[in-house]
Amino acid sequence: MIRKACSDMTILVTGARGAVAGELIALLRRRGLPVRPASSRPEDPSVVACDLTDPATFPAALAGVDSVFLYAEPSHIDAFVKEAVTAGVSHLVLLSSSAVLAPDPDANPLAKSHLDVERALTAAPVRGTLLRPGTFAGNALAWAWPIKAGAPVSLPFPGSYVDPLHEADLAEAAAAVLTDPALGGRAYTLTGPDSITCAEQIGVLGRAIGRDIAIKQVTREEWKAEMADYLPGPIADALLDWQQLNDGVPTEITTDLEHLIGRPGRPFATWAQEHTAAFTP
Numbered sequence: 001m002i003r004k005a006c007s008d009m010t011i012l013v014t015g016a017r018g019a020v021a022g023e024l025i026a027l028l029r030r031r032g033l034p035v036r037p038a039s040s041r042p043e044d045p046s047v048v049a050c051d052l053t054d055p056a057t058f059p060a061a062l063a064g065v066d067s068v069f070l071y072a073e074p075s076h077i078d079a080f081v082k083e084a085v086t087a088g089v090s091h092l093v094l095l096s097s098s099a100v101l102a103p104d105p106d107a108n109p110l111a112k113s114h115l116d117v118e119r120a121l122t123a124a125p126v127r128g129t130l131l132r133p134g135t136f137a138g139n140a141l142a143w144a145w146p147i148k149a150g151a152p153v154s155l156p157f158p159g160s161y162v163d164p165l166h167e168a169d170l171a172e173a174a175a176a177v178l179t180d181p182a183l184g185g186r187a188y189t190l191t192g193p194d195s196i197t198c199a200e201q202i203g204v205l206g207r208a209i210g211r212d213i214a215i216k217q218v219t220r221e222e223w224k225a226e227m228a229d230y231l232p233g234p235i236a237d238a239l240l241d242w243q244q245l246n247d248g249v250p251t252e253i254t255t256d257l258e259h260l261i262g263r264p265g266r267p268f269a270t271w272a273q274e275h276t277a278a279f280t281p
């Protein structure tokens with residue numbers, strides 16, 4: 001068996017400014033593994049440029065790389081895969097989404113970009129691993145402003161279920177598939193440890209910051225109007241459809257995360273306790 005030289009074992013982590021990539025970079029460094037952080041907008045010299053919408057950035061980012069943690073940006077995925085194969089990359093690990101498992105994912109704007117990248121990886125002559133998380137715990141940061149201001153949180157579907165997944169657990173799962181060859185080459189549906197409603201999430205946040213947080217139930221139209229500055233209309237509609245679909249319907253919790261990290265994921269209460277500063281004035 002030909003062993004790769006140590007310098008060829010480098011792991012390229014795209015999306016370095018994101019919560020999952022940031023946790024993954026720190027984790028790989030703590031384990032002493034050769035990691036190359038990359039960002040579409042590198043802010044310091046230790047981070048290389050890799051803009052997944054700009055193929056000109058691919059060759060330098062991929063040179064000498066053995067495996068890649070990849071964000072799902074479909075616009076130039078074929079060029080990225082081609083360059084990765086040229087560079088001798090042996091494993092591509094995609095941060096996809098469980099939205100690809102939704103009915104008619106080709107027509108679902110939350111699923112489509114992830115699906116297109118999954119298809120490119122599946123067709124590629126290189127091993128691909130698909131991480132399909134459900135809902136990030138960090139999405140709760142979208143409620144930080146009203147909670148800080150002491151205002152009620154607007155919820156169109158307070159009884160809609162989610163499975164908040166701690167980003168550090170997702171990073172740990174990514175590190176597992178990147179470093180253990182026995183785990184790569186398949187798809188994993190990753191959920192948080194508990195299925196809880198949006199209203200229950202607000203209750204958990206309230207207990208973490210030590211006061212009750214009011215909820216204001218709003219219509220789809222009112223919520224869309226509130227989010228108009230942050231979310232394009234089709235994405236807002238898809239998120240509303242997703243919440244409506246899960247209203248009163250507990251999320252199925254999988255065992256894939258525990259299989260990869262060897263323990264259950266951290267509960268939403270842990271994430272909330274770690275992030276109280278974001279919810280207090």
Ligand SMILES: NC(=O)c1ccc[n+]([C@@H]2O[C@H](COP(=O)([O-])OP(=O)(O)OC[C@H]3O[C@@H](n4cnc5c(N)ncnc54)[C@H](OP(=O)(O)O)[C@@H]3O)[C@@H](O)[C@H]2O)c1
Nearest residue numbers: 015016017018039040041051052053096097133134135136
């Ligand atoms: N939020 C959820 O509940 C959830 C659930 C399932 C799947 N996901 C998926 O997880 C990913 C991150 O979601 P998020 O909510 O954490 O979003 P986010 O906080 O807005 O992070 C966006 C990430 O995308 C990277 N990125 C953006 N443009 C890029 C480009 N042109 N080239 C390379 N990287 C680029 C950013 O890194 P740089 O700025 O450093 O390039 C950053 O890491 C998304 O693909 C999302 O669909 C999210």
